[in-house]
Amino acid sequence: MVAQIDNKKKGTSIAIKATTAIKKPKSLTIDTTKGFKNAYKNTKKTNAQKENELKNKGIKPQAKINEERFLKSFKKINGQYQYPRVDQHLGDFRSNSKYVRIICRDYQYPDGDRVTIYINDIPAVYNIVLTQAYQEFKIPLVTGVNKIAFKALNQGTSGPNTAGFKVYDDIGSLISSNEWNLATGAIATLLIVKDN
Numbered sequence: 001m002v003a004q005i006d007n008k009k010k011g012t013s014i015a016i017k018a019t020t021a022i023k024k025p026k027s028l029t030i031d032t033t034k035g036f037k038n039a040y041k042n043t044k045k046t047n048a049q050k051e052n053e054l055k056n057k058g059i060k061p062q063a064k065i066n067e068e069r070f071l072k073s074f075k076k077i078n079g080q081y082q083y084p085r086v087d088q089h090l091g092d093f094r095s096n097s098k099y100v101r102i103i104c105r106d107y108q109y110p111d112g113d114r115v116t117i118y119i120n121d122i123p124a125v126y127n128i129v130l131t132q133a134y135q136e137f138k139i140p141l142v143t144g145v146n147k148i149a150f151k152a153l154n155q156g157t158s159g160p161n162t163a164g165f166k167v168y169d170d171i172g173s174l175i176s177s178n179e180w181n182l183a184t185g186a187i188a189t190l191l192i193v194k195d196n
Contacts, residue, residue, distance in 0.1 A: 088188040090178050095192055097169035099140045102148070106130035107164030107179055111156030115163065118149040118187075127153065130163050146192045152182035159183065167192075 060068075106113050110132045117125040117137065125137050139148065152161035161182040167175040167190065180188040 085183040085186045087186050088180050088182065090180070090188055090190040091176055092191040092193070093167075093175050094195070095141070095169050095175055096195055097141060097171070099138050099170050100148075100175065100192065101136055101138055101168040101170075102165060103134040103136045103168075104128075104130065104150075104163050104165035105132060105134045106156075106162060108162045109158065111158050112154070113156040113161045113163065114153040115161065116151050116153060118147075118151060120145075120147050121149070130161075134166075141192060141194045143194050143196055146194060148190045148192065150180065150182075150188045150190075152180075152184055152186050152188075155182075155184050161186075 102117070104115075110130065113130040115128050115130065116123055117128070117139070119139055120142075124139060128135065139146075148167075150163070150165075155161050161184070162179070164177075164179045166177045169175055175192065176190060178190075182188060
């Protein structure tokens with residue numbers, strides 16, 4: 001638009017002359033047939049471009065940071081990630097039983113998990129290979145505290161070392177039923193106190 005003052009003394013008159021026609025903005029044009037598909041593709045392209053720009057500047061995307069944090073807690077040995085070594089306490093129990101029966105098995109896919117059972121820090125059953133079927137072991141109890149420990153010797157072909165076990169007294173009553181997920185060298189401990 002153009003405006004001009006004709007005469008300063010007599011009054012003001014404005015002459016308006018249109019210079020260009022008004023056009024509809026492109027942003028208001030909506031393609032209803034492919035709108036969502038195109039919007040999704042454009043957003044994907046924009047996000048990919050932003051991620052590439054960040055890579056070039058040395059800034060890592062959040063997904064990469066999360067993955068590195070997760071893998072940092074594992075140690076890679078022979079092409080396999082080793083889980084952090086954390087010992088597990090499986091509970092404290094009382095029993096006047098002469099012995100306990102321990103049955104255990106690999107409760108996930110049998111992949112060659114091996115354990116050794118210790119009674120009061122003395123190895124009692126060596127190098128058991130956990131299978132899908134339960135294996136049974138009879139452990140005598142002494143008066144006082146009986147510390148039964150399961151030490152993971154490996155993690156099989158797909159870690160961690162996984163086992164399900166049950167502990168019964170000498171009359172067949174269930175004392176404990178539990179599972180463990182152990183890294184190589186980690187120990188799961190169960191305490192049974194015998195009064196007499």
